[in-house]
Amino acid sequence: MSGIVVVDQRSDWPVHVPGFEVVTAWDYLTQEELTRARKMRVYNLCRSFGYQTTGYYVSLLAGARGHKPLPEITTIQDLKLADSSRILNDEIDELIQKSLARIGSAEYVMNVYFGRPLARRHERLARALFNQFPAPLLxxxxxxxxxxxxxxxxxxxxxxxxxxxxxxxxxxxxxDYFARRRAPSRRRESSRYDLAILVNDDEKEPPSNARALKSFEKAAEDLGFDVEFIDKSDYGHVAEFDALFIRETTAVNHHTYRFARRAAREGLVVVDDPLSILRAANKVFLAQLMERHRIPQPKTVLLHSRNVKLAGRDLGFPCVLKQPDSQFSKGVIKVESEAEFRRKAADMLERSDLIIAQSYEPTDYDWRVGVLDGQPLYACRYYMAKDHWQVVKRAGNGAIVEGGHETLDVKEVPAAVLNVAVQAARAVGEGLYGVDLKQFGKVVKVIEVNDNPNIDHGVEDLVLKDEIYRKVMAYFIKRLEQRTREQSR
Incomplete structure (x- = not known):
């Protein structure tokens, strides 16, 4: 994707930026060469963004042409809304108080240039402002x-x-900002699309390890993507891409969901999509969804303050309590008695008005079937950690002990396991999911459906090897080409 800086007069921007051309707003609006350019980043530095001014039309028509403007027309409109300051006060109040704590006056004006303030002590606040309202000059x-x-x-x-x-x-x-963007000269001629992969280098248990991320990158490039790894500070750049692949653990009250929501709103192909995050992140929703679709699961009770006294007796002991937003064996506990059931349930109900209680059905391992676009992608057996009832055992000092794993060709997996896994995934959506199941002879039950499932080098890729990464990237290509056909109608 080429890049241009749009100004009212060329003299407005006297600085040469390698890889970027400076053009006037009038040329951008009227010259056929720029009108018909297919993929282009447009940095709109016009003197006014007032309604129906030249600067307004630069961002408006950039969107119509399939270009990637900064600011987008939606950002310009959002900034005009009376409640924009209220949104900021609610979202980043703590950061505002901390950043401005040493200001001696009762008023303060902060200019933010491409996400940066003049005073370094305000850098975090400036980045937050830019992420909320991505505009070059704020x-x-x-x-x-x-x-x-x-x-x-x-x-x-x-x-x-x-x-x-x-x-x-x-x-x-x-x-500095342009240098962080991919200059056109670095792009491979074969690149058709831009893919952002959201990662967190500080995450202790990411959904893909470093070797897997490199494999995703290579597979994407082989299929015609230009790939950039981004982190949570790049929220303001989401709209510059065609697709977003989230390889950071997702949660609803988290920047990963905001990334997914914004990507979907901007028309990107995104995995995990925001609806999948909302659905898979909540075990209460999943339990009701499985029940509605008549997909087998362990005996399940929707637990609340009014039925907590009776539910334990109904399930029997031991049984399992689950916090709705629990992940990776966290927030999932086994209780051995009615007294423990009531005590632990009361603790969980302090954080959520509804939780899940399920019968305890022990097995030596759990199945994990990866499902992509409604089809099985990989299958693993995850064995229970030694002397523990879960795949992962977490010690009080933070140490983690995991059971072994066995990766199988999906053709070797019992048909009942695959069928139930696919049914469960399709009930959630059409993206990428990891379905956890237990098998008792011919009986298969769903434990949960995860968005953002692990695909690690040396585990989930042991059978398909490089092909697993290619299949995921091919899904993005399929969705992007489908979108292109729909837009051309």
Missing amino acids: QAKFSYRGDEWRVDNIGPIALGEVPASHLEFLYEAAQ
């Missing part, structure tokens, strides 16, 4: 009222409104 006005700082107003600022003393810093921030 101005936020704060006031100290009562005993706290509040955002009074936030909006885009025109290039002509930037103080002369700030221009050198602005040019530096822009060059």
Whole structure:
């Protein structure tokens, strides 16, 4: 994807940025060469974004042409809404208070240039403002009222409104920002699409290890993607891509969900999509979904404050309690008696009005079937950790002990296991899922459906090897080509 900086007059932007061309707004709006350009990043630095001004039309028509503008027309409109400052106050209040704590006056104005402030102590706050409202030039006005700082107003600022003393810093921030973007000269000629892979280098138990991520990158490039690994600080850049692959553990009240939501809203092909995150992240929803579709699961009770006294006796002991948003064996406990059941259930119900209680049905291993686009992708047996009832045993000191694993060709997996896994995954959606199951002879029961399932080098890829990564990337290609056909109708 090529990149251009759009200004009202060429003299407005005297700095040369390698790999980016400076064009006037009028040329961008009227020249056929730019009108028909297929894939292009458009950095809109016009002097005004007022309704139906030239700057407004640059971002508006960039969207119509399939280009990737910054700011997008939706960002311009969002910044005009009366509640934009309220949203910021609710979202980043703690950061506002911490960043402005040492300000001596009752008012403060912060200009944010490509996500950066002049004062380094405000860098985190500036990045948060940019992530919420991705625009090259932002101005936020704060006031100290009562005993706290509040955002009074936030909006885009025109290039002509930037103080002369700030221009050198602005040019530096822009060059740093562009340098982080992939320059056109680095792109391979075979690249058809841009793929972002969201990762967290600090995550202790990521869904894909480093070797797997490299394999995903190679498979994507082989199929025509230009790949960039991004992290949570890149929220403002999501719309610059065609597809987003989340390889960081997802949660609803988390930046991964916000990334997925924004990617879907911008028309990207995204895995995991926000609806899958919402559904798979909540075990209460999954239990009801399995029941509705008549997919077998262990005996399950929807537990709340009014039935907690009777539910344990109905299930028998031991039984299992599950926090709705539990992951990786966390928030899932086995209780041995009615007294323990009531005590632990009460603790969980402090955090959620509904939780899940299930009968305890021990097995030597759990099945995990990876399902992609409604078809089995891989199958593993995960064995219970030594002297433990789960696959993962977590010690009080933070140590983790895992059971062994065995990866099988899906052709070798019992048909009943595959059938139930596919049914469960299709009930959630059409993306990538890991379905956990227990098998008792010919009886198969779903334990849970996970979005964002593990695909690690040396575990899930042992049978398919490089082909597992290629299949996932081929799914993105399929969805992107389908989207292109639908848009051309």
